Amino acid sequence: MAPKRVDRDARREDILDAAVRVFARRGYPATRIEDVAAEAGIAKGSVYLYFEGREALLAAGFERIARRSAQVLADARRSDRPANDALAELVEGAVAMLAAEPDLTAVMLDLWSAGGAARRAEDADPPPPAFDIAAVYREYRALVAELLRRGGSEGDLRPGLGEPEAAVVVAAIEGCLLQWLVDPSVDLARLADPITATCLDGLRARPEG
Amino acid sequence: MAPKRVDRDARREDILDAAVRVFARRGYPATRIEDVAAEAGIAKGSVYLYFEGREALLAAGFERIARRSAQVLADARRSDRPANDALAELVEGAVAMLAAEPDLTAVMLDLWSAGGAARRAEDADPPPPAFDIAAVYREYRALVAELLRRGGSEGDLRPGLGEPEAAVVVAAIEGCLLQWLVDPSVDLARLADPITATCLDGLRARPEG
């Protein structure tokens, strides 16, 4: 049973790999199950042996991203360096993670869209997706806010920083990501340093360097 | 020679209003022409008297947003205040514009998604959308970069600032927008000040106030 399990899981991952590539290329709404099957080199019906349906593929893509995010957050939490250094590490870690897997990252566009469509609870038609993209950002903000507070009391960060500033830091990352996704001429990887430099030291000249 | 033109344009705007509301509620991919018609209180076929098809509605939504953006940029360009003040005005203007029309702003999710799906030019299947969302951000970055350079030479901004930092400023806005769109508990309007404060002065404490 154990080896079967591994095979099964490996196959599932292969299919998800394929799905992510196609989602990145065509976008989720334009991707047909058959496209995924073709990319994975299997038959259409076989996809259903590993995934409940089309949306499950997107949800599985979300899971991958969420897992990567959780890892980045865990790494940052484990750091014992000063808060501002930990913050810089967090930003770099997040950007590196996103830039390392462009196809997977491109799926974020679809997750935002699908997740955002669920922002109004009025009607359950269509029912909201099974994944909670907002939760990912909540966690990021929570950790950043904690670092900001720690940096304000123990380190050299300004006191009084909190959720709003955390949102801005997360925004700087995600906003750069967005520009990259929408415009390939923007190079996400090279924006990691400007993000930390701008957020930590601002754009205004300082009395002494 | 514009006898019914006013009516016709007004009708078109009404339908677009309706489309924007439905797009905001259900997302573009899940929106059927009939939903738009119902929201506008007209028959399905009538939509086609004013718009070429479903994608034309999205493109018209883009046009609205692009027009608003152009206005914000024009206002900022016309400002004769110091660069850092102009920058703050630009941020505030953009955020205010976005927050003032939540439904229209929510369409950005679909524009990002549709525009991003065109990020790979490999195949023309499906053909890329008629609108260029990336161009909007290019213009924002260009103006911000110009302000940063001006502020570096004439004002109190750091010298050497350019495109990367401009991308970060734009990212701070769009990233906050994103978090708001995906999570209604984030209040975009209240993030305008934190954005400018963080970007201009950074998060690090300054030697003197």
Next chain:
Amino acid sequence: MAPKRVDRDARREDILDAAVRVFARRGYPATRIEDVAAEAGIAKGSVYLYFEGREALLAAGFERIARRSAQVLADARRSDRPANDALAELVEGAVAMLAAEPDLTAVMLDLWSAGGAARRAEDADPPPPAFDIAAVYREYRALVAELLRRGGSEGDLRPGLGEPEAAVVVAAIEGCLLQWLVDPSVDLARLADPITATCLDGLRARPEG
């Protein structure tokens, strides 16, 4: 009332002219009421002031053709020449009539198609058209058969000729028409003589001239 009537009829004819032109160009099934209106230089709704609906335009086209046919038949009946000469006149008259109005003649394709679709009475879904294209050929055959019989008893035609041979003579005309309609390189007008020559004298060499 009289002058009104003339105006009304003239307008009706104008619209029918336009319809015939468009039918010839695009075929009846592909012709929209709006195409006819545009060709006639009037508004779509105005067509309905003169014709019951789309099919009525086709039926009116049939009427025109039927009237032309009736005229050709009447001319031939009125002839007091020998049967074989009258037959030649009939063929020439029919071909001349058809070649003189190519657009109207092209509508025959649609009439055959629409009329033929009604050839099976099984179901009345869709209901058969209001015009009877088969009747036109019945009348032609009847007159030709009469001429053949007359030519057999009084003239130099073979005795014993009847409906089958009449069908062949009519077929020679309509078959040339068909080839012309389907292939513009076939010149209908120049086929009038070969039709009569072939039908009357055959293709086989005759003992003496």
Next chain:
Amino acid sequence: MAPKRVDRDARREDILDAAVRVFARRGYPATRIEDVAAEAGIAKGSVYLYFEGREALLAAGFERIARRSAQVLADARRSDRPANDALAELVEGAVAMLAAEPDLTAVMLDLWSAGGAARRAEDADPPPPAFDIAAVYREYRALVAELLRRGGSEGDLRPGLGEPEAAVVVAAIEGCLLQWLVDPSVDLARLADPITATCLDGLRARPEG
């Protein structure tokens, strides 16, 4: 490497059979994909597994007819009998072929109509069909003309016969076909002999029988 190919091709033929029956009954323009599917006893969507779309069904009908025609022409070419006998064989072969499959033959009405609609190359709206009905008649005329010329030099046919007379012979066949399609009281099969008799010997009495 043709494991399911037989089945697939057989299925395709079944669907085409059904389409031909429905086309014959209702005419192509009035036939909906669903009618074809119902006639074939399958679901609407399944038709698209075997044919690109509605027009592909008509084109496939044309292919069938063209194949039959090619066979008739090949048989006539292979004949080593005198030209006038070969001509009679050709006429009989064509008529027999047409009369043997009335439903398929009825599709000619739609092919004429669709092919004729493409007679004016002015605009490509709608684009012309993929099949070339005119080519079928060109081939018939070419072979008949050849036989006529051969019969003029080697046989007992008149000298000087050519394309015009070939058109008349083809017309006699197709014109009888037309009358049959439009009027079931005309019996195509019985017209084969009158066609050859009339064309070869004419209607005029001969000095000696």
Next chain:
DNA sequence: TATGAATGAGCTTTCATTCAT
């Protein structure tokens, strides 16, 4: 397990016809 043929709900789009102006 794997396949891919089959299904049919669902969607976009067209257009004949109506009717208020």
Next chain:
DNA sequence: GATGAATGAAAGCTCATTCAT
């Protein structure tokens, strides 16, 4: 009479999902 905006029934086509093999 004339108009053309509005309607909504149709029809073509797609594709997620199922299931017999």
